[in-house]
Amino acid sequence: EDKVVQSPLSLVVHEGDTVTLNCSYEVTNFRSLLWYKQEKKAPTFLFMLTSSGIEKKSGRLSSILDKKELSSILNITATQTGDSAIYLCAVEGYSGGGADGLTFGKGTHLIIQP
């Protein structure tokens, strides 16, 4: 059974701080690891990582995958109050029938204080 563990489960920091969120996984036939930001109902896609050691970057957010360690980190620099959300990590495997659905971690609840 696929498994995703995120840490910390919650984090409170001040505006301007840099945060690092962690994700470790176990998956049969790894295909990709994805990061999402969830503020209300629907998760908003941030990154998809398939190759180890290649950093993906979007503004103040960046992420990297370590397939040897079966883990990924999501960094947010110069945090703003608008970054307050639940950050979800998910992994995608594949079976003979094609891509499997995503297995999600419990998420990191990030709160940015002014």
Add this chain to the structure above:
Amino acid sequence: SAVISQKPSRDICQRGTSLTIQCQVDSQVTMMFWYRQQPGQSLTLIATANQGSEATYESGFVIDKFPISRPNLTFSTLTVSNMSPEDSSIYLCSVYEIFGSGTRLTVV
């Protein structure tokens, strides 16, 4: 990337009734996925919906409770049947890495 329209956005339903959630995609896709997010929990995959074949359900989910239709490559529905308060959740469809806007269901 695909754009998904999901409706209804929210509903309050009486126990014992059923609710059908719809997802419309702006492009043809082979696989659509349905997820549930119970209060305070993360997302859990309910089933995979392939056009032209029966949906594949994950452990703990059964077709009688969550029947799924996939009549064409751009549309799918999920029905939550014979609802109880324990079915109160957010239900989400997805294609590739993109999610619909979600349906917040409250069963009273």
